[in-house]
Amino acid sequence: MPVNLYNSLTRKVGTLTPRTEGTVHMFVCGPTVFDFIHVGNARTFTIFDVIAKWLRYRGHEVTYLQNITDIDDKIIRRAAEQGREPLEYAREFEQHYRDDMQSLGNTAVSQYPRATDHIEQVKAQVKTLIAKGHAYLIDGDGWYYDLATFPDYGKLSGRTGLQADDAVSRIDDSEKKRNTGDFALWKLSKPGEPSWDDPELGAGRPGWHIEDTAITEHYFGPQYDLHGGAMDLKFPHHEAEIAQQEAASGLVPFVRYWMHAGFLQIDQKRMGKSMGNMLSVREALAKWSPETIRFFLLSGHYRAPLDFSESALDAAHAAIQRITELLTKIQTLPPSEKDDSALVQIIAETRHAVEDAMDNDFNTAAAFGAVFALVSAANKAVTEQRIGTESGAALRAFFAFLSEQFGIIATGGASLPETVQSLVNERQLAREQKDFATADQLRDQLAQLGYVVDDTSYGPLVKKKVQS
Numbered sequence: 001m002p003v004n005l006y007n008s009l010t011r012k013v014g015t016l017t018p019r020t021e022g023t024v025h026m027f028v029c030g031p032t033v034f035d036f037i038h039v040g041n042a043r044t045f046t047i048f049d050v051i052a053k054w055l056r057y058r059g060h061e062v063t064y065l066q067n068i069t070d071i072d073d074k075i076i077r078r079a080a081e082q083g084r085e086p087l088e089y090a091r092e093f094e095q096h097y098r099d100d101m102q103s104l105g106n107t108a109v110s111q112y113p114r115a116t117d118h119i120e121q122v123k124a125q126v127k128t129l130i131a132k133g134h135a136y137l138i139d140g141d142g143w144y145y146d147l148a149t150f151p152d153y154g155k156l157s158g159r160t161g162l163q164a165d166d167a168v169s170r171i172d173d174s175e176k177k178r179n180t181g182d183f184a185l186w187k188l189s190k191p192g193e194p195s196w197d198d199p200e201l202g203a204g205r206p207g208w209h210i211e212d213t214a215i216t217e218h219y220f221g222p223q224y225d226l227h228g229g230a231m232d233l234k235f236p237h238h239e240a241e242i243a244q245q246e247a248a249s250g251l252v253p254f255v256r257y258w259m260h261a262g263f264l265q266i267d268q269k270r271m272g273k274s275m276g277n278m279l280s281v282r283e284a285l286a287k288w289s290p291e292t293i294r295f296f297l298l299s300g301h302y303r304a305p306l307d308f309s310e311s312a313l314d315a316a317h318a319a320i321q322r323i324t325e326l327l328t329k330i331q332t333l334p335p336s337e338k339d340d341s342a343l344v345q346i347i348a349e350t351r352h353a354v355e356d357a358m359d360n361d362f363n364t365a366a367a368f369g370a371v372f373a374l375v376s377a378a379n380k381a382v383t384e385q386r387i388g389t390e391s392g393a394a395l396r397a398f399f400a401f402l403s404e405q406f407g408i409i410a411t412g413g414a415s416l417p418e419t420v421q422s423l424v425n426e427r428q429l430a431r432e433q434k435d436f437a438t439a440d441q442l443r444d445q446l447a448q449l450g451y452v453v454d455d456t457s458y459g460p461l462v463k464k465k466v467q468s
């Protein structure tokens with residue numbers, strides 16, 4: 001089945017056509033390992049995890065690389081503050097990152113190449129750019145890319161960076177640059193900093209953008225299929241990658257499909273370290289299950305901003321709870337005599353709806369909508385004892401598919417006592433039939449048993465009442 005996706009480069013939705021049929025070379029900008037990552041970062045990585053898994057589901061052989069930036073100013077600064085050696089410090093936070101990804105169920109990455117393991121490839125690419133007249137030396141500072149030599153600069157973001165003055169290009173802030181937007185390819189070493197020797201370039205370390213193209217050229221060649229990252233990397237980072245690789249190889253386009261994930265926001269502001277509003281993945285995992293966090297992160301369209309709030313996470317928790325309760329019942333109740341062939345049909349249609357949503361620019365929000373329509377139908381069938389052998393097996397297969405593709409099925413089992421759960425189900429059915437008097441009555445009964453019910457967009461969230 002063809003997969004359609006929005007390409008940031010062409011600004012159009014089109015069918016994914018890899019350079020080699022059936023094989024997708026995919027790269028996503030990985031973390032700079034100087035601290036724990038936050039939930040905003042996790043949104044990007046979870047989105048691309050699901051995208052890679054979906055492409056595999058659709059029969060592509062996907063090689064998915066994510067680089068680990070283990071040398072950079074922030075790492076050097078943090079390590080110095082703690083009196084530690086930068087590369088050893090980076091290794092520790094690389095491991096924390098890998099652990100966080102594992103905990104969140106982000107398992108699609110084929111390989112995590114580190115910047116410092118590819119210094120030779122970086123040097124070679126810088127030398128090519130020098131030989132082709134794209135780079136110049138600022139004495140005592142480093143080798144810089146001369147943006148005036150690459151007229152295509154800005155084609156991805158629609159911005160021209162030649163004289164762009166933005167906070168990010170001020171990282172490379174030498175006053176001797178030829179153009180304001182010029183960026184460092186190779187930074188000459190300062191005393192005490194990690195550096196790699198080179199007779200032609202001088203002892204130094206890679207600039208911010210060069211490791212990505214050095215790594216992808218090494219594994220994929222000068223052109224490949226799909227490059228992803230967070231929205232804020234489009235400019236200048238991804239523009240810089242295009243400038244480096246297309247100038248070095250003379251081949252266009254460097255990447256066929258560019259994909260950018262929207263921000264996670266709190267009160268309309270992007271979650272970020274510099275914003276002072278971040279919640280680390282570890283802090284989040286202490287409060288919510290990985291399935292709940294994944295469900296939340298995937299509940300909006302990947303290109304749109306997503307608003308983080310306690311109530312959004314509560315709704316996600318309710319969604320996961322609802323699926324878990326249903327699944328537990330299907331797995332534990334003996335099959336009914338009656339079997340619901342209409343339900344089997346609904347399950348097949350739901351699977352098609354999920355597939356259509358995902359094939360159309362990875363619309364996880366629409367996919368989840370279809371899933372919850374099925375959950376309602378299945379709960380009704382459970383109550384009416386219409387889940388027989390065939391419909392039970394079809395439901396189990398469907399949830400196994402959801403688990404595989406999205407990682408949103410909890411394995412812990414149901415958490416509520418059976419009497420409580422059946423009252424919750426009855427109440428939900430009453431609500432769906434707009435019988436609010438009965439629903440209120442059942443809410444009172446639940447309260448007497450010590451349970452409170454909050455209605456979220458995905459269904460009821462049931463919690464044990466806190467004794468006051």
Ligand SMILES: [Zn+2]
Pocket residue numbers: 028029030212237
């Ligand atoms: Zn990158």
